[in-house]
Amino acid sequence: MLALLAPSVMFTALFFVLPLALFMFRSVDNPEIQTHLPRTAQVMQGWSGKGEPDEAAFAAIAADLGALRGQPSLGLIGRRLNYALPGARGLLTKTARRLPIAEGASAKEALIAIDKQWGDPALWGVLHQQSGRLTDFYLLTALDLRKSPEGELQRVAPDQRIFIDLYGRTLSVSLTVTALCLLIGFPVAAVMARAGKRAASWMLMLVLVPFWTSLLVRSTAWVILLQNEGLVNKTLMALGIISSPLPLVFNRAGVIIAMVHVLLPYAILPIYSVMKGISGNHLRAAASLGASPLRVFRTVYLPLTLPGVAAGGTLVFVLSVGFYVTPALVGGPGDQMIGYFIAYFTNSAVNWGLASALGAFLLIVVAAIYLALGKLVGFNRLRVR
Template sequence: MAATSHELAAAPTPRTASLAAQVGAAERRHLWRMLALLAPSVLFTAFFFVVPLALFMFRSVDNPEVPGYLPQTAAVMQAWSGQGEPDEAAFAALAADLRAIRDTPALGLIGRRLNYALPGFRGLLTRTARRLPAVDDTATKAAFLAIDEKWRDPAIWGVLHQQSGRLTSFYLLTALDLEKAPDGEIRRVAPEQRIFIDLYGRTLTVSLGVTALCLLIGYPVAAVMSRAGPRAASWMLMLVLVPFWTSLLVRSTAWVILLQNEGLVNKSLIALGLIDQPLALIFNRAGVFIAMVHVLLPYAILPIYSVMKGISGNHLRAAASLGAPPLRVFRTVYLPLTLPGLAAGGTLVFVLSVGFYVTPALVGGPGDQMIGYFIAYFTNSAVNWGLASALGALLLLVVAAIYLALGKLVGFDRLRVR
């Protein structure tokens, strides 16, 4: 059958096929050039952000100490049912492991690790390792009990049983004020030990309060900047950026000087007759709010200003020409148009504030420290990296949940400034 005219037109000629091949090759070369340009940035982000973050979060469930330093004991404990008293094999395995590490730094490391789970375990382990006979003893259990009767305590063996695996839920449970009983039941810790849930509540309360204050103060400032002339707006923008010229530590230390009883703020208020006695503005929650708002205010102003700068005045004039009063124009026209800036600025301020460490440590009191202070403490002072990682991982999950909820409420497109 003869081909139709449409089929002949659709059939590729050698010339069109050659052009298509050239275009395809050019597109592939362009794609490879783009990937080559992006590769350094992607690799840098992966090696210096994604990988460290993943390792940091994995440390919250990692348990290398017990299986590494007490391998025979860990093997026996994993096979133990956890009920009653362990048999002679458990004592023999622990004795062999302690003899192998008692003259090495590993004894202190494993003692410190088990002491996290049960206070006093480090002293018991060290004392037992030093007093064990140098040779194998058939009466291993009797030897342990002769050294210390605490080896009869089921809690001792319960800790060894729970911590014998390569992965552990101990740090995450501790960060939630929970613990695992010897029988495996998860329960809340004693009331005097419940500190982390309140700490998360304090961190979120302070962060939300600082975010609200930054938006309340920054919104009118950004509005004035967006309506000012080019010269005035440039000067105002420079004043907003002035805090970035000094380090966070210097700015926080300056507030310690300004807010003390004999500082400039109290002296000025007394001189103006507004107060008779100095106000307590330092080493309390008020000082934390003042210092943090000062530090984070530019992060709220700049996103709002960038959105307001792109809003045409024709929208406001059109609403006013239709008879809407100024308040209604603001509520129904201007405010909705500025919501992307508010969402972006609020999210930025909140995410930065939940991890604040230096400012609350300098201007806050003992009851005003946030989660960042305790993460730094467990990292540097207590050297409890597992708990520090658990606190950080849970904080990351809380921030992510809040971000997802906010995105669901106002739309993810409004959480970024376009």
């Protein structure tokens, strides 16, 4: 048995667990300072982080910056420190151009003469906090937190608090989409399960049709359908239901409509699979004992379908929290979800540490919700047998 499982276990470990672990590690990885400012990192590790450092710290940063002058790694260090202290990149570049310091001169006085910011304890506090091999900077940033120069946790300025609201928006949209998919998918699956073989085959094919089209094409199609001159608004106006076009695109409504369309098959198929296995004898037995149709549905049929409902809901929710393309195309600036920002920090800002931290917290949230749901309804009901 172990020999049969070994290939699949190795494949999962190499191509799923390992890449995921390496990417998650970037949320605490901090090699830049120790690699490119080795003297400074060594001095910072022996400093308490309070007040102003001694002459040795100024000499160390002067020597490190002098060695980096004209090298690409100077920009790398500047960008890394700029995350924690805006303006640090310009300070390092300016200082490196004015080095080296005259022999015998005080490094402290020379650096402060170049820029008075070198005498600011906040700058040295940032250098001290960021000089370790591992850092909690990205994890704190992903929670709208930061450390003061003295090492105390603080919330960032109100105009910089974006990520907590972003998590709330992502969960809100995902839960709404999940609820709508279940409300629409349940009756559709019930009709399919009760239909004849030929009719069920046609309906199943219609459910599967969206899988034959790329996500990008489906999302773009909704932009065309939902725009002011689109088919939806024109039809509603022709029927006299509305007098002017409804704003259905580049807003939250458009995002939810498009996401429900994309994810609906993932809710229908697990529910349909469970419903097909429910024997009609149970329903007839309950009816023969005097139960009304509503009571038969509520006490017999619905509980039997819960494994499919739980599996479909979990699948839709897990997929929806990571959506990126559909909100980017159909939504507005205030409708982007966390997947958009993970992609932005990965590809555009090239801040892999923050992208990894956002992904790590998203993974934790999804895992927590899955565990809570499993505890509530039973893990066995989250699997379709």
